[in-house]
Amino acid sequence: MKLSLAIFSLALSLPATAFAQDSLNVVTSGEYPNTFSSGSANVSKFTQSSKRFNDWSISFGAGVPLVQSADLTSIKNGNGKNLFGYSAYVSVDKAITHAFGINLQYDRGETRQGWFNTKDAAPANAAANRQEGARTQYDAISILGDLNFSNLLRRVDNKSPYRWALHGYAGIGTIAYRAYLKDDSGQRLMTEIKPFKFGSFFGQAGAGLKFKVNRRLDLETRLMYVYTGDDEFDGGGSQYSDINKREEQVSDNFFNATVGLSIKLGKHDSHLMWHDPMQEIYYKLDDLAAKNQDVEVCKSGDADNDGVCDDWDRQLDTPAGARVDGAGVALDVDMDGVIDLYDKCVTVPGPVENNGCPTTTSNSGTVTEAETKLDGIEFDLNSDRILPSNTPILNNAVNYINSSNGSYTVIGATDTRGTDAYNQKLSDRRANSVKDYLIKNGVESAKLDAMGKGKKDLKYPECDPATKCPEWKNRANRRVYFEAK
Numbered sequence: 293m294k295l296s297l298a299i300f301s302l303a304l305s306l307p308a309t310a311f312a313q314d315s316l317n318v319v320t321s322g323e324y325p326n327t328f329s330s331g332s333a334n335v336s337k338f339t340q341s342s343k344r345f346n347d348w349s350i351s352f353g354a355g356v357p358l359v360q361s362a363d364l365t366s367i368k369n370g371n372g373k374n375l376f377g378y379s380a381y382v383s384v385d386k387a388i389t390h391a392f393g394i395n396l397q398y399d400r401g402e403t404r405q406g407w408f409n410t411k412d413a414a415p416a417n418a419a420a421n422r423q424e425g426a427r428t429q430y431d432a433i434s435i436l437g438d439l440n441f442s443n444l445l446r447r448v449d450n451k452s453p454y455r456w457a458l459h460g461y462a463g464i465g466t467i468a469y470r471a472y473l474k475d476d477s478g479q480r481l482m483t484e485i486k487p488f489k490f491g492s493f494f495g496q497a498g499a500g501l502k503f504k505v506n507r508r509l510d511l512e513t514r515l516m517y518v519y520t521g522d523d524e525f526d527g528g529g530s531q532y533s534d535i536n537k538r539e540e541q542v543s544d545n546f547f548n549a550t551v552g553l554s555i556k557l558g559k560h561d562s563h564l565m566w567h568d569p570m571q572e573i574y575y576k577l578d579d580l581a582a583k584n585q586d587v588e589v590c591k592s593g594d595a596d597n598d599g600v601c602d603d604w605d606r607q608l609d610t611p612a613g614a615r616v617d618g619a620g621v622a623l624d625v626d627m628d629g630v631i632d633l634y635d636k637c638v639t640v641p642g643p644v645e646n647n648g649c650p651t652t653t654s655n656s657g658t659v660t661e662a663e664t665k666l667d668g669i670e671f672d673l674n675s676d677r678i679l680p681s682n683t684p685i686l687n688n689a690v691n692y693i694n695s696s697n698g699s700y701t702v703i704g705a706t707d708t709r710g711t712d713a714y715n716q717k718l719s720d721r722r723a724n725s726v727k728d729y730l731i732k733n734g735v736e737s738a739k740l741d742a743m744g745k746g747k748k749d750l751k752y753p754e755c756d757p758a759t760k761c762p763e764w765k766n767r768a769n770r771r772v773y774f775e776a777k
Contacts, residue, residue, distance in 0.1 A: 346558030353552015362526035362544035370407030393438040426527030434465025462497035471527040510554040619764035676721035719744030
């Protein structure tokens with residue numbers, strides 16, 4: 293076959309595969325909607341500059357073909373000898389994805405089969421003793437699918453660069469050949485098949501092992517099995533000749549073992565067939581981990597160092613050491629006008645001039661609600677867990693209740709979010725959680741009842757469901773307090 297045949301087929305195939313790699317560039321103009329990302333990104337037009345990996349390569353190599361399935365074979369035929377021919381190939385390879393590609397390949401070679409090498413003299417009475425020798429010169433063009441099993445089956449990458457890859461090949465094409473037979477009468481042409489004719493089509497499949505030498509060069513060994521579909525390829529002559537009646541098979545097939553090189557084309561550092569998507573994920577994670585993200589929590593600062601940013605601090609001059617609520621206001625549990633930091637009787641209201649302690653002591657058990665209502669026992673959203681910041685208040689309540697002859701109702705409340713039924717149950721749990729804490733810490737159970745009022749008892753009534761309140765007001769509404777019976 294002339295070389296012009298290979299050049300012509302190459303020219304036909306290049307336009308069909310030139311635009312097989314899609315672009316990965318993302319744009320925000322909205323001109324090209326990306327249906328795969330539900331509008332979260334847009335895919336740009338494909339251009340050479342938008343490609344991230346090289347996807348073209350040229351491969352070539354040489355090897356040995358061995359006729360395996362025929363009336364005249366190359367393997368262990370005639371005095372136990374193997375007859376070796378030669379083969380060579382060149383291909384243009386296009387990677388479609390990291391696991392699949394298409395190759396346009398041209399093969400040329402010669403198989404040698406039969407009882408002796410046709411370069412040698414035929415033995416005496418070779419025809420009479422059925423000891424013919426044969427050779428077949430062939431040219432072939434085929435389209436091969438290239439499946440990268442290493443990338444296809446790889447699930448987790450160990451973040452180490454890999455240099456070996458197992459490939460599988462399969463495809464069809466057209467083969468032209470001239471088969472010669474030699475015996476003691478001499479050598480003669482038995483069969484000639486032209487390309488692109490009926491009966492010239494063939495298939496081949498096999499595997500290859502690639503080694504990555506560097507970013508430009510791969511070394512590969514291949515073993516391909518070629519199915520000719522023709523009983524005359526081995527040089528036995530017509531289909532019903534004496535030679536072709538020796539075996540029942542109707543296709544002369546051969547193995548082709550080769551060693552070759554692949555030259556990767558393009559300006560990028562990596563080829564698509566050597567790209568592992570898992571590696572890219574690891575690289576991005578490492579890149580993100582290496583970046584220091586400085587988060588500015590309080591843009592306006594915290595002037596009084598009470599732990600509440602000035603942006604939502606309602607009391608910017610809180611004394612040092614005072615406990616505050618979610619709005620940055622110093623706590624005054626007994627609401628006597630003396631904050632807990634300076635109040636000598638935290639749970640019992642008293643005048644300022646007496647450091648927040650009552651001037652007289654009454655054990656009658658009859659106290660007003662204002663004297664027994666404790667604020668500051670707040671809860672997280674959807675939670676009835678007692679917070680560590682509440683324990684000092686509750687411990688003071690234990691001392692006060694034990695020193696009193698009266699009995700008290702522990703009342704739970706919620707903010708306005710959620711249904712009435714849900715908030716009623718949540719407020720019951722909060723009240724019982726505080727009641728259980730007090731009993732476990734020494735309060736007589738007979739002195740306590742628990743009751744939930746849901747979202748009907750708000751410290752800040754303006755926070756109705758239709759109003760978006762600041763979080764410090766919602767937190768203040770999520771509370772428990774005491775009432776004297």
